[in-house]
Amino acid sequence: MAIKNIILLFSIAIFAFVSGCSNDDSGDVNNDAIQQNAILQVEIITAEAEPLTDPVEVFGTIAAKQSSAIGALVEGPLETMFVTVGDRVKKGQALFQIRQADYKRRVAEASAALRLTEAQAIQAERQYDRVIALAPRGFVSKAQVEQVETDLAVARAQVSQSQSVLATAKQALRDTIARAPYNGVVTARMVDEGSYLNNRFSMGEQSSALQLQELGIVAAIVSAPQARVDDLKLNQSAKVYIDGFDEPFESYVFIINDRVNPESRTVELRLPIRNPDYRISSGLGARALIETPPENAIILPRSAVKGDSAAAYIFLSEKGIARRRDVKTESIDFERVKITQGVKSGEKIIKNPPSTLRDGQKVERKQRKPAS
Numbered sequence: 265m266a267i268k269n270i271i272l273l274f275s276i277a278i279f280a281f282v283s284g285c286s287n288d289d290s291g292d293v294n295n296d297a298i299q300q301n302a303i304l305q306v307e308i309i310t311a312e313a314e315p316l317t318d319p320v321e322v323f324g325t326i327a328a329k330q331s332s333a334i335g336a337l338v339e340g341p342l343e344t345m346f347v348t349v350g351d352r353v354k355k356g357q358a359l360f361q362i363r364q365a366d367y368k369r370r371v372a373e374a375s376a377a378l379r380l381t382e383a384q385a386i387q388a389e390r391q392y393d394r395v396i397a398l399a400p401r402g403f404v405s406k407a408q409v410e411q412v413e414t415d416l417a418v419a420r421a422q423v424s425q426s427q428s429v430l431a432t433a434k435q436a437l438r439d440t441i442a443r444a445p446y447n448g449v450v451t452a453r454m455v456d457e458g459s460y461l462n463n464r465f466s467m468g469e470q471s472s473a474l475q476l477q478e479l480g481i482v483a484a485i486v487s488a489p490q491a492r493v494d495d496l497k498l499n500q501s502a503k504v505y506i507d508g509f510d511e512p513f514e515s516y517v518f519i520i521n522d523r524v525n526p527e528s529r530t531v532e533l534r535l536p537i538r539n540p541d542y543r544i545s546s547g548l549g550a551r552a553l554i555e556t557p558p559e560n561a562i563i564l565p566r567s568a569v570k571g572d573s574a575a576a577y578i579f580l581s582e583k584g585i586a587r588r589r590d591v592k593t594e595s596i597d598f599e600r601v602k603i604t605q606g607v608k609s610g611e612k613i614i615k616n617p618p619s620t621l622r623d624g625q626k627v628e629r630k631q632r633k634p635a636s
Contacts, residue, residue, distance in 0.1 A: 324486030328477035337439035385419035487530035
């Protein structure tokens with residue numbers, strides 16, 4: 265009797281367990297059905313094409329408009345340096361001076377040689393005049409006439425030669441003082457007084473004394489990816505952001521190098537920037553945004569796109585039914601994305617689809633609360 269009671273109780277327990285499981289499964293199914301049939305209120309926006317500017321972002325370095333290694337035009341020991349690093353100089357201003365003693369001596373020698381040849385030319389002219397005066401009377405031979413003509417021509421040629429030598433000597437004397445070829449800033453000093461400078465690179469001596477840079481206008485030398493080359497045109501507006509400055513500088517595309525760097529696959533651009541007060545120094549890092557013509561594109565808020573960039577999708581509202589659709593996107597900023605494939609203008613997009621939203625679920629536009 266006891267055994268029969270135990271078996272009966274065990275059977276009852278199994279039946280109750282099975283019944284309970286059946287009830288739980290049917291509850292899940294019912295919940296799914298309820299959720300599927302429930303109408304979810306969502307925010308709905310209309311996809312519309314709008315103008316979008318996709319600027320070309322480039323990076324590079326600030327460079328001076330001109331940079332020159334100022335060397336000596338004549339050879340000799342450096343006697344005086346008139347400037348130092350950081351000095352701002354004007355065009356024609358004296359920068360340094362080579363010792364002048366030897367060049368002054370050459371000027372003096374050339375001047376003396378010129379006076380000698382001029383005296384010889386005067387003597388030759390007088391002799392020529394006397395012979396020519398006697399020639400009609402037959403007192404001088406034809407050979408004598410030819411001789412004085414030749415002597416006079418030689419004397420005059422010697423005068424011209426001496427004048428040229430003197431002019432060269434005077435120019436060399438002037439060249440002992442090196443002057444600034446343009447308004448600029450002294451950015452480096454290579455030598456000090458006493459150093460021997462020459463104007464020939466093959467002699468092994470120092471040929472440059474200073475580095476001068478023209479900074480009234482600087483240029484951002486930047487590299488653009490080859491994929492954007494077709495988007496770049498001369499005179500396109502640009503904003504240049506320079507390390508150390510809060511505000512960008514206005515510029516434009518002045519030069520596009522026709523050569524593509526085969527290693528980096530980039531194209532070099534030059535963007536000039538006015539720098540009248542020399543605030544911007546060469547060598548600073550720069551980032552530039554080059555404006556391109558706007559194109560019509562469908563732009564959605566990031567909250568409307570689910571998934572990641574490799575598998576992005578959205579939900580559309582089609583006659584009150586949510587429909588999932590895969591899309592391709594490009595990032596614009598932190599709040600917006602550009603839809604490159606998957607959405608047409610005029611389609612209804614669910615702006616903030618909840619995580620519980622499923623394909624095929626009924627939806628309706630959420631009513632805005634009246635302003636209080």
